[in-house]
Amino acid sequence: MPSLKRIPWRLSHGEGSLITSWLRKTSIRMTHGHATVRFGAGVHVGRGFHLWLPEAGTLEIGPGSHVRNNVVIEISGQGKVTVGAGTVLSYGAVIQCTTEVTIGDGCAIAAHCLIADGSHRFRDPEVPIAQQGYNYRPVHIDDDTFIMAGSVVVASVGPHAMVAANSVVNRDLPGYCLAGGSPAVVLEHFRDEPVP
Numbered sequence: 660m661p662s663l664k665r666i667p668w669r670l671s672h673g674e675g676s677l678i679t680s681w682l683r684k685t686s687i688r689m690t691h692g693h694a695t696v697r698f699g700a701g702v703h704v705g706r707g708f709h710l711w712l713p714e715a716g717t718l719e720i721g722p723g724s725h726v727r728n729n730v731v732i733e734i735s736g737q738g739k740v741t742v743g744a745g746t747v748l749s750y751g752a753v754i755q756c757t758t759e760v761t762i763g764d765g766c767a768i769a770a771h772c773l774i775a776d777g778s779h780r781f782r783d784p785e786v787p788i789a790q791q792g793y794n795y796r797p798v799h800i801d802d803d804t805f806i807m808a809g810s811v812v813v814a815s816v817g818p819h820a821m822v823a824a825n826s827v828v829n830r831d832l833p834g835y836c837l838a839g840g841s842p843a844v845v846l847e848h849f850r851d852e853p854v855p
Contacts, residue, residue, distance in 0.1 A: 779793055814830050
């Protein structure tokens with residue numbers, strides 16, 4: 660018989676967490692009938708998850724994925740965010756999408772990362788920066804890729820890549836590499852031939 664002292668932990672982080680995750684997913688689906696929202700089997704959604712999806716965009720999260728506490732996903736217009744199976748969006752991660760953001764299977768997006776498919780325009784001296792709009796391009800993070808804490812990703816990353824903490828990915832990175840820095844550059848390849 661489990662110790663009575665462990666019951667509060669189990670209610671908060673064990674079986675109770677499964678129930679509250681189910682309630683969050685149900686609430687999200689009920690309040691976003693105007694959009695497409697799909698959660699695969701076994702998806703866990705943590706406390707403080709915020710979905711901003713005012714129009715007919717799409718959010719799909721694959722089976723077995725974990726959306727940890729305080730993750731924010733913003734989808735404008737017809738934008739589409741797809742998260743693959745078995746992927747972790749860690750604490751405080753933010754995804755902003757107007758076109759398309761795709762994260763593959765088995766990925767880890769560490770704490771306080773930002774993934775965005777838009778970069779703010781700022782070079783017109785006659786127009787206030789807030790009114791200059793954005794340049795958009797879809798962002799694809801391939802399978803088995805890890806983006807470490809505090810990184811900003813506004814370009815695509817190939818499969819089985821590791822992006823070091825606090826990096827800024829502003830140009831596409833190949834797969835099977837270690838990349839880091841601001842802007843991020845390839846520091847090491849894991850294969851003899853780079854994978855685009």
